[in-house]
Amino acid sequence: MHEKRIAKAYTRELFGSLALYTVLLVAAIRWGRPMEDGVLRTLVLLSPMIGFCAALWVIVRHFARVDEYQRMRQLENVGLAAAITAGLTFTYGFLETAGFPKLSMFTVWCVLCGSVLVVQLVRKLLDR
Template sequence: MYEKRIKTAYFREMLGSGLLYTVLLVVAVRIGRPMEPGMLRTLLLVSPMIGFGLMLWAIARHIGRVDEYMRRLLLESVSLGAGITAGLAVTYGFLENAGFPQLSMFWVWVVLCASTIVATVIRGVCRR
């Protein structure tokens, strides 16, 4: 029962912060990009980071709520995801030197999330 409650709380917090991020991102791109350079434009363009910060807060809260075994599994998966992301980033840096197109830094977060999910799934399958 406790596990279901903390899972529900985590999904609710992540969904809320993800929706806030998305709304702020759409507003920032639509309104902020065409604005004249200045402090207001800069603040508007970085405003989606509020939602991103809330996502990190939700993840930290979830890690604090789970038992020691799940905490260990989650942190190991995030560590593996970070290592995979670092390896891919360095590899792509060499590929850019070989003429591949430059990628936006926005891809780092996407790759980190995907790598963490892959690490979690593989580790879950291998433990069975």
């Protein structure tokens, strides 16, 4: 029962912070990009980081709420995903020198999130 309550709170808080991120991102793209260069434009374009920091805070709170086994399991998943991400981005760095298109740093974040998801799914299937 305690785990379900924690999971429900985590999901609600995380989706709330991601919704904030999305709203700020859309606003930053819509109004920040056409602005003239300057401090205000920089602040507007950085505003989605408020939602990102909120999501980070939610994740840290979640790690503090779960028991030691869940914390260890999740940290292992993130560690494995980080290693996969490092390997993929390092490999793509070599491909860029071979003429492949340069990718945005945003791509690394997407690869890390995808790697975490894949690692969690694979480990869950292997535990059956």
